[in-house]
Amino acid sequence: MAENTLQFEWIVTLKGGVEALYRDNPNVFVAGDLLWYPVEGKPTLRTAPDVMVVFGRPKGYRGSYQQWNEEGIAPQVVFEVLSPGNRAGELERKFQIYDHQGVEEYYIYDPERGDLVGWRRVGDDLELIPEMVGFVSPWLKIRFEPGKGPNNLKIIGSDGRPFATYLGLVERAEAEHERAEVEHERAEAERYRAEQLARKLQELGVDPSDVLNPPG
Numbered sequence: 577m578a579e580n581t582l583q584f585e586w587i588v589t590l591k592g593g594v595e596a597l598y599r600d601n602p603n604v605f606v607a608g609d610l611l612w613y614p615v616e617g618k619p620t621l622r623t624a625p626d627v628m629v630v631f632g633r634p635k636g637y638r639g640s641y642q643q644w645n646e647e648g649i650a651p652q653v654v655f656e657v658l659s660p661g662n663r664a665g666e667l668e669r670k671f672q673i674y675d676h677q678g679v680e681e682y683y684i685y686d687p688e689r690g691d692l693v694g695w696r697r698v699g700d701d702l703e704l705i706p707e708m709v710g711f712v713s714p715w716l717k718i719r720f721e722p723g724k725g726p727n728n729l730k731i732i733g734s735d736g737r738p739f740a741t742y743l744g745l746v747e748r749a750e751a752e753h754e755r756a757e758v759e760h761e762r763a764e765a766e767r768y769r770a771e772q773l774a775r776k777l778q779e780l781g782v783d784p785s786d787v788l789n790p791p792g
Contacts, residue, residue, distance in 0.1 A: 579659040582687050582727065583626075586657045590627045593739035594716060596651075605633040607641065612651065612758045616644040621652055623673050624643060627692060629716065643677075653715050658686040675702045689717040692722040692729055714765045 591608040611624045628641070628651035643650060654665070654674055667684070674682050682702055683694045694711065695702040705711055706708035712719045717734035731739040777783070 579661045583657050583659040585649075586685065586687050587626045587655075589739055590655050590657070590731075592626070592627055594718075597716070597718070597733050597735065603632055603634055605630040605635055605636070610638065611640040612641045612643070613640060614650065614673065616642070621673070623652040623670050624675075625651065626657045629653040650679060652680040653713065654679050656682075656684045658684060658688075660688070661749050672704070681713055683720075685726060687727045687729070690722065690724065690726045690728050692720060694720070703790065 587608050591606055593625065595606040598606065606629050607625075608625070608627050609624050610628065611622050612628065613619065613622050615621050615760055630641070630646070630649060630651045632649050633646050642653075656670065671682070679702065680697045681694065682696075685692050693709045694705040694708055696714065697703070698704055708720050710721065711721060715755070718739075719732040721730040721732065722728070723730065733739060
């Protein structure tokens with residue numbers, strides 16, 4: 577579970593952003609804080625990634641992700657968002673599970689420090705990504721742009737749109753709505769002016785089409 581509001585906000589933003597990118601693909605499952613059981617008969621071997629993405633599995637509600645009931649497919653991409661309560665031992669345990677189970681990409685973001693670290697699978701092992709600025713996820717096609725200072729990470733989706741909080745999405749939608757209204761009002765004003773001009777020309781005995789649509 578999230579330990580503070582900042583961590584929770586980032587978990588929701590990551591999950592929602594990825595889910596939105598693949599909303600039209602029925603075989604991409606995205607989950608947040610869902611228990612993942614990799615091996616049947618070993619209930620103590622489990623972990624709950626803050627966000628996990630599974631290509632090749634259908635969308636839908638699950639009480640947990642039981643890999644043996646999911647055609648043996650492990651999540652390809654996993655995100656962890658740190659909080660002050662995270663312990664090095666727990667992170668190491670998770671890394672070992674992700675590495676052993678075949679996770680292809682693993683990202684850790686610390687919003688309070690602004691640190692972003694990532695690993696990608698090379699051969700049989702997860703290897704550290706040397707530079708995260710501008711790095712594009714091979715699976716998700718999203719671009720990471722970590723800035724300086726805390727809580728300053730930008731993630732650009734494959735559609736060119738940055739990931740945003742729900743509030744940010746609402747504000748973006750409102751701004752787009754306002755721009756559409758301005759454009760509509762401008763078009764209406766132009767139409768009104770054209771009608772007024774046509775009426776004036778008719779009063780003068782001039783065919784408006786001769787003025788407004790002169791022959792080539």
